Amino acid sequence: MTPLKSGGFVWLLAHDLRQSRRSFFSAFGKAGGFKIGAMLASVIVALHLVAAGVVAGLGGVAPDGVAAWFAAGALATLTWMVAQGLTGAMRTIYARGDFDLLFASPIAPSAVLASRALAIAAEGAASALLLLAPLADMGALLGHPSWLAIYPAICATAFAGAGLGLALALGLFLAFGPRRARLFSQIAATLIGASFVFGAQVINMLPAHAREAALDMLTRSAPGSWLAHDGLLYLPARAALGEPKAVPLWALSGLAIFTVAVVACAPVFASAAASASGSAASGGGRRAERAFRSGLRANLRAKERRLVLRDPWLLSQILMQILYTLPMSVVLWRSGTIAGSPAIAFGPAIVAITAQMAGALAWVALSGEDAPDFLATAPIDRRDLDRGKLEAMALPILAVLALPLLGLALAAPFGALTTLAFSLGAGASAALVNLWRQAPAPRRMVLRRHSQSKLVGLIEHVVSFLWAIACALAIFGSWTALIPLALAAFALWLNRPRRTPPMRAAAA
């Protein structure tokens, strides 16, 4: 029994933390406490060793350069935290979990919101500190004690991010309503989270004179302006660098943003959560009467197509992966080192996108199946079912690929042909990995599917990377393209199914 006063904010927070702790440890399966501790310690030591290398590398960089790195890091962390806050707030509202129980109890909705918002902030801080705390520790050990300020700076950033994310989430909810808000929030979170990367890419893509002007504005702004180094924009960076005034100021700012957001959002939070519970109800509307389709394949294709097309969130997540890849391709294209070849710039990117899409859609169709037991009772061989599902998912991939490949064919026909061949290979490889290593889970887990099996995720990424490299080498006309292809084949061979799982035998 907890000694805390029942029904209060702290009591609820303790309850949530206990749930989070159990959920965290359950991710390690049946491993015991000692084993988990040893694994975590190993990871922490390894990250500290990497951080020592980074700190040593920064030894030769001028103080201004280090400050620029901190500024960039602080801005990237803040945007990422806001995105995390937005996603976390939406997940809290829509997943509901125990809301029916909590809102039926005499606990104030503001206490529920504050507890959940604090959990979002803690999750964000923990994720960022996992990577940045080793940097702070090793920096302090190697002559930069002020870097320990990264700890409070990250915590303040997490509070600010959670508060801004929460406010944004409820704003979107009020503006677009419960049915559309989730989709818009996912797009917004992706764009905000990637805004730093996009911003850097946009600056890179500018003509030389415009790029210099933009960089000049960012680095040599007039004292007193918000862009100046002593201005508001650089406050998180100055706090992370351990500037005496900036640390408490940024900590207070983070807490203030969080508190204001929680207080302001509390009145609408309960009603938003309540209306989200009924938001799934969506009518397909009246449609024309038509005959039933004949045959398994046609019905499977129709079912998979409907399930994907009627899930805008899923579509947006998959298409966002494409969006992430495109700016890098443009930069590569403009790069002098490859003489502006569109085939080299876009070919490997298209191959990588195909593998990503194929991996995601194959996972959705195979592991994200909504009714696996139901399909297992149908009088169909499991292999036919899997084959039919993969065929169904191949169509949207080919449709997405068609336009860029056509564009590439106009500029570089050989490159387009090579890209098509390697895209098919990469897509088939990614699909095979997901076919051989199925891990049933709800389809909303598509972007976090690799959290179930890190090995499968690693193999999928490695294989698609190898196909992309092979594509680039093949476009160059180099025989060395065979090396990454052989490595990809070896990775697949290692991942091959070694025996038929008992369930499959039964289901067949």
Added chain:
Amino acid sequence: MPHSALRLRALAKRFAAPAVDGLDLEVRAGEFYALLGPNGAGKTTTLRMVAGLLPPDSGTIEVFGGDALRNPIAAKRLIAWLPDEPMLYDKLDPLEYLEFVAGLWGCEPRRAKAAAESLLSDLGLWPHRFERCEGFSRGMKQKVALAGALVHEPKLLMLDEPLTGLDAAAARLVKDILAARVAEGAAIILTTHILEVAERLADRIGIIVAGKLAAEGTLAQLRAQTGSRGGALEDMFLDITSRAA
């Protein structure tokens, strides 16, 4: 004598402990059979093995005379399995769902469409046929799942708590539909904790305890076995399960 729809011989399945322990069971064509038992008795495990969802450790399963373990596809053509949690696709509407089910079972499209429309109409789902299942109540989802189990005209229906979530009128409707299927020659195996349903509908009742059949027969035969004169099934059930435990 009517031929056997399902015959289980020495069926066994063990998880941490034996879940089904040498079970012998026979259900005839045109028979409504209620499989009862306390929680964890092995009812659902038994049905999951028959449906092809779990491989048994030992024993045999025959569906209409065919070996379901050796030729599962042929057996599945004859079977429908309705679990206690409806297995639906939230983004499909009822008509699309039934079309998909008919496609899986290889039904002739025109006949399947007529059957689907008739079932939706009978179950009161016709006005909702173009609405996606994600917005349905538990009872409506249960009705869609039941329509899915019936649309391919199975010869052996296995229903796990089929009346869960249904209101009184819908429950009556479902009972009538099931009785009609039995009259047409289908065999139905039903598991339920609502003993009145078994008492009213079942031709024979089997009571399973710790993976073994503790008692089996018509209501009158069970009364004779327990020495209960005119007693309710509930009393007999409690008596049998407490003696067998």
